[in-house]
Amino acid sequence: MTASRTEALKESLPQTRSFSLGDLVRRRPETITFVLLVTICVAVAVINPDFLQPSTLVDIGRASVVMGLFALGVFIILAAGGIDVSFTAIAAFTMYSMTVLVQRYMPGVPIALVLLMSIIGGALLGIINGLLVHHLKVPSLIVTIGTQYLFRGILLSFIGTVWIMSLPPQMGAFGRLPLFQFEAANGATITLPFYFLVLPIAAFLTWWILNGTLMGRAIFAVGGNADIASRLGYNLKTIHVFLFGYAGALAGLAGIIHVCANRQANPFDLVGTEVNVIAAVVLGGAKITGGTGTVLGTILGVLLIVVINSVLVMVGIPSTWQRLVVGIFILLAAAFFVTRQRKR
Secondary structure (H helix, E strand, C coil): CCHHHHHHHHHHCCCCCCCCHHHHHHHCCHHHHHHHHHHHHHHHHHHCHHHHCHHHHHHHHHHHHHHHHHHHHHHHHHHCCCCCCCHHHHHHHHHHHHHHHHHHHCCCCCHHHHHHHHHHHHHHHHHHHHHHHHHHCCCHHHHHHHHHHHHHHHHHHHHCCCCECCCCHHHHHHHHCEEEEEECCCCCEEEEEHHHHHHHHHHHHHHHHHHHCHHHHHHHHHHHCHHHHHHCCCCHHHHHHHHHHHHHHHHHHHHHHHHHHHCCECCCCCCCCHHHHHHHHHHCCCCCCCCCCCHHHHHHHHHHHHHHHHHCCCCCCCHHHHHHHHHHHHHHHHHHHHHHHHHC
């Protein structure tokens, strides 16, 4: 066979593309988050084997619920090219006002109705964000900074500033309701609360919205380019109202779960946690500019932040270093993602 015929035969054969780790990371940026999470867990387990005790793992799962609900709401807004920093104010407003309402006027209402009213209350506050973003036509960051102060100001000025240390019985019982429990080697009873199920259900619902509905397609289209999405026929007002309403509903649910889990209602709670939540979403591979990201990456980002906050003390690092460590991870992740994008 001549050389020319050999070359022609090679060209006629299907070309197989070699596996590239860089291509995998570009397509699935949450891979880096997963690798970081596994690396940290292995390192901490070597330094302090107590990390692998069931009680520690259950504590991580319990601590992931509220942050995970916040992060899912932030992610769906980031996917559309926006950003929301009012979710903690929505959660605080909803959880405290709902506790006061149930305690004073609806003492016998079922916990399912309390959860539903919290979701609706959070959604209504979120819809206010969505309408303002659409009609004012200013960046959502500016709007939600304003509504964050507005919601918190109304709460503290007109609803209350006193800690509620004794919750209505049904709320306290829901916070203690076990999904499963077992006895550890030291005799302590380890309990994974029933409310943990809320996070995987919310994650699946968010995934389905983004990947199985026309609204999900519209969200990513707006995140790619809002003007083009509008010319293609997407109703931006509907999208904005849905986005912020959905994020608000998740925040309202997170707030009432936070109250039930801690068995007290503090109107000053959750202040300052916005940075950790947004960090979790960014570390999960979502871009601030929108159009990208996955629910899996968001959950991995939440687990990474929770693990960092949980294990620093276990390995002898002061808790005051938590923000420093999280900041370093954000900068490294941002630098890596930008570098990969430029190479692409």
